[in-house]
Amino acid sequence: MTNVIETDQVTRRYGDQVAVHELSMTVRAGEIFGFLGHNGAGKTTTVRLLNGLLEPHAGTLRVLGLDPARQGAQLRKCTGVLTETPSLDERLTAEDNLRLFAAMYNVPRAEIRPRVRELLELFDLADRAGDRVGGFSKGMKQRLALARALVHRPELIFLDEPASGLDPVVTRHLHDLILHLSRVEGRTVFLCTHNLNEAQKLCRRVAVLQAGRLVALGTPRELARQIKADVHLSITIHPEQVDRAVAVLSPEHPTTLARNGDGDTVRIANVTRDHIPALVAALVQAGIAIYRVEHDEPTLEDIYFALHSPAENSP
Amino acid sequence: MNWPAIFAVVHKDVMVISRTRGVIIPLLVVPIFITVIVPAVFAALPQIAQNIGVLEPPAELRQWIAQLPASFQLEMAQYNHTQLLIVITAVYYFAPMYLILPMMVSAVVAADSLAGEKERKTLEALLYTPTTDRELLVAKLLAAWTPAVAVAWGGFTLYTLVLNTVAWPAFGRVFFPNVMWWVLALWVAPAVAGIGLGFTVLVSARVGTFQEAYQLGSLVVLPIVGLMISQGAGLLYFGPGPVFLIGCLAWLINSVLIWFGSRAMRRSELLLRL
Ligand SMILES: Nc1ncnc2c1ncn2[C@@H]1O[C@H](COP(=O)(O)OP(=O)(O)OP(=O)(O)O)[C@@H](O)[C@H]1O
Ligand SMILES: [Mg+2]
Numbered sequence: 152m153t154n155v156i157e158t159d160q161v162t163r164r165y166g167d168q169v170a171v172h173e174l175s176m177t178v179r180a181g182e183i184f185g186f187l188g189h190n191g192a193g194k195t196t197t198v199r200l201l202n203g204l205l206e207p208h209a210g211t212l213r214v215l216g217l218d219p220a221r222q223g224a225q226l227r228k229c230t231g232v233l234t235e236t237p238s239l240d241e242r243l244t245a246e247d248n249l250r251l252f253a254a255m256y257n258v259p260r261a262e263i264r265p266r267v268r269e270l271l272e273l274f275d276l277a278d279r280a281g282d283r284v285g286g287f288s289k290g291m292k293q294r295l296a297l298a299r300a301l302v303h304r305p306e307l308i309f310l311d312e313p314a315s316g317l318d319p320v321v322t323r324h325l326h327d328l329i330l331h332l333s334r335v336e337g338r339t340v341f342l343c344t345h346n347l348n349e350a351q352k353l354c355r356r357v358a359v360l361q362a363g364r365l366v367a368l369g370t371p372r373e374l375a376r377q378i379k380a381d382v383h384l385s386i387t388i389h390p391e392q393v394d395r396a397v398a399v400l401s402p403e404h405p406t407t408l409a410r411n412g413d414g415d416t417v418r419i420a421n422v423t424r425d426h427i428p429a430l431v432a433a434l435v436q437a438g439i440a441i442y443r444v445e446h447d448e449p450t451l452e453d454i455y456f457a458l459h460s461p462a463e464n465s466p
Numbered sequence: 467m468n469w470p471a472i473f474a475v476v477h478k479d480v481m482v483i484s485r486t487r488g489v490i491i492p493l494l495v496v497p498i499f500i501t502v503i504v505p506a507v508f509a510a511l512p513q514i515a516q517n518i519g520v521l522e523p524p525a526e527l528r529q530w531i532a533q534l535p536a537s538f539q540l541e542m543a544q545y546n547h548t549q550l551l552i553v554i555t556a557v558y559y560f561a562p563m564y565l566i567l568p569m570m571v572s573a574v575v576a577a578d579s580l581a582g583e584k585e586r587k588t589l590e591a592l593l594y595t596p597t598t599d600r601e602l603l604v605a606k607l608l609a610a611w612t613p614a615v616a617v618a619w620g621g622f623t624l625y626t627l628v629l630n631t632v633a634w635p636a637f638g639r640v641f642f643p644n645v646m647w648w649v650l651a652l653w654v655a656p657a658v659a660g661i662g663l664g665f666t667v668l669v670s671a672r673v674g675t676f677q678e679a680y681q682l683g684s685l686v687v688l689p690i691v692g693l694m695i696s697q698g699a700g701l702l703y704f705g706p707g708p709v710f711l712i713g714c715l716a717w718l719i720n721s722v723l724i725w726f727g728s729r730a731m732r733r734s735e736l737l738l739r740l
Binding site for chain 2: 230
């Protein structure tokens with residue numbers, strides 16, 4: 152699998168402030184790559200570096216085989232960027248915004264009109280095509296900005312907080328679209344997000360940036376192993392049988408209780424897959440009614456918080 | 467050069483300007499006033515004066531003419547009093563004022579397309595387009611320079627039509643434009659448009675809003691006021707030769723401003739000030 156993005160020891164400062172520090176990472180062709188980090192971690196700066204809008208103070212970058220700082224214009228023909236703020240011309244109509252950017256991205260003249268129509272349909276804006284963007288809601292602007300990022304069918308797509316301002320229905324459509332772009336069309340998606348559920352759902356690999364430094368890179372499972380996050384088994388049983396269950400389990404495993412809906416859930420820490428059959432058999436033998444058994448891998452959220460020291464978790 | 471992208475940026479700017487009432491109205495009203503009302507008044511007043519029996523031009527005017535070059539005095543000698551008044555005001559006195567047109571238009575459009583773009587937060591998307599810094603600069607220059615020259619030449623045409631028509635009873639022939647005015651319109655006006663533009667590019671890189679850029683950019687009109695005063699004081703004579711030299715100077719200033727402006731127009735610079 153080829154690498155679409157390679158960075159080696161990239162550093163960028165604003166004045167004395169270090170925004171990105173010795174960042175080394177690779178992004179592979181066709182993957183959805185999650186780029187996570189607190190506010191001010193350096194995500195947007197990284198996107199600007201990768202598109203040749205800023206030059207690095209140290210280190211080297213390679214994006215689609217090009218050097219962004221020297222071959223930026225050529226590179227940007229193949230990248231599409233959804234910026235943090237929609238950055239649309241509010242005095243123009245939705246259609247004009249897309250048409251003019253299509254021309255700037257060298258979409259052949261004859262293809263512009265059908266392509267713009269197609270995108271307006273895709274993002275459910277066709278009936279507002281002729282309206283000024285100034286009168287659009289936040290979510291509509293975000294959708295239009297997304298459409299604009301895709302207008303030239305870029306090979307590498309950067310999305311900076313794509314779901315911000317979108318309602319749940321549109322967010323789900325967006326997620327389906329991102330998956331489609333990667334899995335069906337083979338495009339690479341570089342997804343900057345604060346939304347850990349979103350990253351968990353979409354990304355094959357994620358990178359976690361903390362104050363400009365890369366603190367983790369890999370699949371969520373690899374990261375879990377890296378931080379030695381504990382793996383739980385949750386067993387939901389009848390409320391009246393909780394004490395008995397704890398008695399059966401506690402000789403071998405420390406248990407914690409969590410009240411949950413109809414029954415009570417007994418949570419057992421540090422359980423691997425192999426332990427599960429024996430534990431369940433023991434409970435059944437003790438005559439305990441089991442409603443549900445769940446083996447919880449750590450979520451990306453667990454990993455994310457484990458990676459940031461407690462002092463930094465405060466907002 | 468990626469010309470399709472450059473033209474698309476220019477197209478966008480012109481389209482945005484044409485949809486902005488706060489910009490388009492002054493850009494239409496001022497030129498129309500200057501090139502329709504002003505020549506009509508210049509041409510009509512001396513004829514009205516003649517009709518109500520005021521025949522002699524003021525003595526100061528004679529003195530003013532006397533201190534200018536012999537060729538100019540010779541030219542003036544062929545006119546009767548009414549014609550003289552019309553020529554002095556509409557052809558000579560007005561010449562420096564005409565330069566305000568290209569300068570104002572290019573400064574307003576440049577302020578809108580640079581500072582305004584920053585203010586409206588639309589600049590970032592533009593920086594992500596596949597244009598080089600130089601292409602972006604060329605696009606922004608063209609976007610302001612083209613309308614400025616168009617207004618200047620359109621204004622020149624209107625001025626010529628109105629002036630010759632209203633002055634017809636006094637002259638009975640087409641007396642305008644003379645050689646000096648051709649030089650002024652074709653050589654000096656485009657250069658002056660470039661000055662308004664270059665100055666605004668420099669200013670826009672440093673300020674945050676259209677208003678600020680526009681207000682600071684207006685300072686560029688001062689040299690034109692200087693030209694008007696110099697001519698009035700007899701220090702400068704608006705003949706074809708001097709006007710050509712003024713044009714050379716304007717092109718020179720223009721190149722220097724744009725050279726400095728191009729350094730401020732680099733992506734990395736623009737981003738830092740976003
Ligand atoms: N134009 C600028 N001038 C000075 N400092 C800047 C500039 N842009 C960003 N920074 C600084 O660089 C650091 C990284 O900022 P960046 O915008 O890349 O963070 P981010 O991860 O995108 O944050 P967020 O999640 O809030 O969007 C921050 O400390 C920020 O203050
Ligand atoms: Mg950001």
